[in-house]
Amino acid sequence: MHGRWFATETSWACSTQTAMLYLAVSDTADPRSTWHIFQLSFNELPDYPALAVSSDKVVLSANLFPFSGSGAPGCFANSFDRGVFGAIDLAPLLATPSSPGTFTYSGQYFNGFSWRPAGDPTSSTVYAVAENVAGVGGGVLSGSVSGTQAAKNLTFSTPYDLTAAGKAAAFALPPAPEQQGSPATIAGAVDERPTDAVWAGGHLWFVATAPCTPSGDTQARDCVRLVELGTGTATPTVQQDFEIADSGFDDFMGAIGVSGVGALIVVFSQSSPTSFVTTYSRVQEPGAATATLGAPLRIEQGLGTYAGTRWGDYVLLSRDPAEPTAIWQADEYPTAGGGWATTVSQLLVAATYVALPSPARILDTRAAVGLSGPFVDHRPRTFQVTGRGGVPAGAVAITGNLTVTGQQAAGYVSLTPTPLTSPPTSTLNFPLKDNRANGVTTPLGLGGTLSATYVGGGAASSTQLVFDVTGYFVPALAGTTYTPLPPARILDTRSSLGLAGPFVAGVPRAFAVAGRGGVPDGAVAVTGNLTVVGQNAAGYVSLTTQSTSTPGTSTLNFPLGDIRANGVTMALGTGADLGKIWATFISGSPGTTTQLVFDVTGSYVAGPSGLRYVPLTPVRALDTRSGNGLVGPFADHVPRALAVAGRVNIPAAATAVTTNVTVVGQDAAGYVSVTVGPEADPCTSTLNFPLADIRANNAAAPLGDGTTVPACSTVAPAKGTLSATYAAGTSGSTTQLVIDVTGFFIPASF
Structure with missing residues (x-):
């Protein structure tokens, strides 16, 4: 807030x-x-x-x-x-x-x-609910307040009784919840009052504990009642009124919240004659059927029989002001000694992915698209993403390609969900006079916006920015889920893998992706790494889902004589181009050529079988310069593992992460490969670089599971780790490495 x-x-x-x-x-x-x-x-x-x-x-x-x-x-x-x-x-x-x-x-x-x-x-308006203790006893009251003291228009509405109007059932006193051990019930634990409320998008939700008999049960239990009121009319209307009810269990003391992207989250306590009081949460995702919630997720296991005579009074949910998808909860649970303690945790709603059929340009400061005029050093600016380029309202994160051009000084650009004058992470590093791009997977801020900050050579320096969006994540049942793959090379025109011979300027060519490198035939999108090598002219490559000799967006910009890579997330072709990617090399000189390499790192398929995504405000997980994550530089062909899960807001259940990998302080040209397990001689590359160039690349990186030995490794990596190897042409050379994490993938059932 x-x-x-x-x-x-x-x-x-x-x-x-x-x-x-x-x-x-x-x-x-x-x-x-x-x-x-x-x-x-x-x-x-x-x-x-x-x-x-x-x-x-x-x-x-x-x-x-x-x-x-x-x-x-x-x-x-x-x-x-x-x-x-x-x-x-x-x-x-x-x-x-x-x-x-x-x-x-x-x-x-x-x-x-x-x-x-x-x-x-x-x-401006705040809505509220209460229990009426006059008139119709136990009636559901609603009210509101608008205006301000400063404007001298502060107005309180007359409370409206929905029960007296025949719109909502009255609050009713629930029974004492049962628990394992003695005492067998918690006397006076709960009453009928509303325990929490939340308003979003013209709808007021509240929760209360109510008596009900769950399906399949024979006695009245405590149930969490959820009521949704529409507030867009003169008097409130009931949209939903249903209960969380479990046969053989008491569900009580609920709290309710709505994340910044519209996911409804309920937290409550549950107990039974054979279980201690335990905290659970359930979610109603955007687009879900009314009066339905997802499967319960246990937050905190009760440790003993509660010896007190009341339970709670307070269970709270609050939206995180920095993470649009997050809600914080605070609830009580019993300790082993008969007392109580409070559990506080962040709840994140995972999202599914929708790839756009074609990349869409939503920012080009040169042409006043999205924003007009260049970015100036240390002055953050915000541009709208949702509602443009095919990205709908409710999207929590996007994939795309960020390009810098016309910079007046070397520096970097940081993409963040909120504007930051001095951002702690970087997205795209660049020298002077180099059109440079980097693929991104980045969270959006409240309202579906994205902020960018240029950090350059001083107050007078500036740069132009271009952003092409390739897809988006939504916290909804629709969309696709992700399967990370050990990096696999499916295109190398130098060795006739995938396609034979170099790309010629202005001549689009397609290569097959589905059915190769572990990508299933039904995949609709992939993550991967595109590398250009052996070009005889500066230019750019554009990846698309259809053949075009004049693409409207770019994927990888490069000068002459520079092996350069860029991470991508993009849709695969459909129809006659099913499962394919088209690539076009554009340069200023007809007949010029370049070789291309593409390593696939994961795939998206329709349905719930894969992983769902949780975006994070970018956080630094590795900086060998300062000893964050690992201490000291990487040495040539010496792989090192980095613990990721369980650190920097990433849960132990995460199985893959989206990252931005930056190399700095290298004393020889070479490349870095980010892999699942340690590879002294990597089969693929993530980030190629010359000497004296701070360079970054986006990568979707699977994490080790503790048991599987990757194809190009000899040992099973530790669970929740990723590995990196620096490969140079000079033995004994070293480089520093920085990795920022922008999100993680978890099982759909998590």
Whole structure:
């Protein structure tokens, strides 16, 4: 939310019968950074606080309980007085004044119990639900607040009772959940109140614990009730109202969230007479049928019988302000000693891939496509991706090709989901006077945008940028899944592999991909590495799905006398070109030629059999210069393994990663090969480079499984590792290596 984290906390003093409601706001998108704290005084206890953030305000709510004496802990009455539901203007909170401070709070008091507000940074209005404790007992109340104090138009709607209107069933008291051991139930563990709410895209969702009899069961259980309300009409309408119900189990204390790309996530506790209380999550992906959720994923296993008399009150979900696909959850679980502990974790929704039938140019600053005018040193700029070039709204990441041209100084460009003046990772490194490209797999920011920063030779330096998109990832059931492959060479025109003889300028040629190098016949897209060698003129190569002598996009740009490679992710041809890739060499001189090499590293197929993708804000996993990952440079023909899974936000279940590999400080020309296992004499190459050139290339890299020996290796690599080898023409030569990770692949069932 606005690149910040928000949190609430309550404290009270029995001796003075006063209480404080605190609001904490982080100074950055990193919750480990500094925070500023604001406070609001009450003469009643503000219990069960909740907050929501909109485009212009923060809404806070709480249940107020009156003080009844001075002795702790029973210094307040166990009787609900009223609910408070109020707003604070956002702008002063983001200005980070001295901490602690007070804030101006404009509140309303209602009969609603446990108001759960829900907002979104794209809208001013905050919606909320509560339990009606007057009128129709247990009715579902909804309300909203719009406007700001500064504009003097802050408006609270009159609460609307959906139960009284016949639109929604009332809240109902659930039974005490059962658990393994003694006590066999958790007395007073839960009640019927709404426990969480979220609003996105004109829809308000809330959850509560409700009694129900699951299918196949014979008794009432705790069930997590999920209700979706449409907020686009004068009064809310019920879109979905269903339950998470499991025969023989109690499901209770739910929380709900929507990721930045529309995936609905529910976290809840589950127990039974034969199991301890355990935390689970379930997801409703965009495009899924109503009233359905994906299979449960266990988050935290309970360790013992809970000896207390309440459970929870708090289970929370919050969207990550830096990772559009991520939600953070906090929930309780029982410890082995009968107490409780809190588990906090990041939940990421995996995506499937859709390859575009043809690459599409969505940025060319030379021609004012996407953005107008060159990038200037250390000035990030953002361009829209979704809704252009065939990329739909809801895409979380894209594949494509970034090209630099017309640079006034050597440097690098970094692609990031949010604008960064001094980015910690790089995407494309380049010298002066060199049109250079690099394939990318990169996450998108909120709203489907991508940011780029040029880091060059000073404030006056600038460069033009071009970006061609080749496909996108969506967190939906539709799309294709990925199978990583040990790198396999399927084209080498020097040795007549795939095609015989060099490419001639302006003459497109096709080579077969499906059915070769481990790529199945039904593959619709591949990842790979394209290398140019032996060119007798500068120019570029364009990979396409159809024959064209005048391609509108480029894949690999190169000068004369430079062996150069670029990673690609692209669709395969269809119809008469089924399973093929077309390549065209373009130069300024007719009749010139070049040799081409293509190594395939993975394939995409329709259906759930392969892996799904989770994009990450780029993170550095290896920098041998600083000892990050591995210490010291790579030596000629000495393979080294890098632990990836379990580091830098990559889970142990990851089986492949998308990377950007950069070579720097080499003392001899050569190449680097990124492989599954250690290869002293690699069968393929990833990044070719001359002397004194900081150079990068994109690579989709499978990780070792701990048991399989790759074809060009002699040992099984350790699980969750990748290997790299530097091959040079001079024995004893060395190079430093940098690897940035932009995402990972996990099994579809994870």
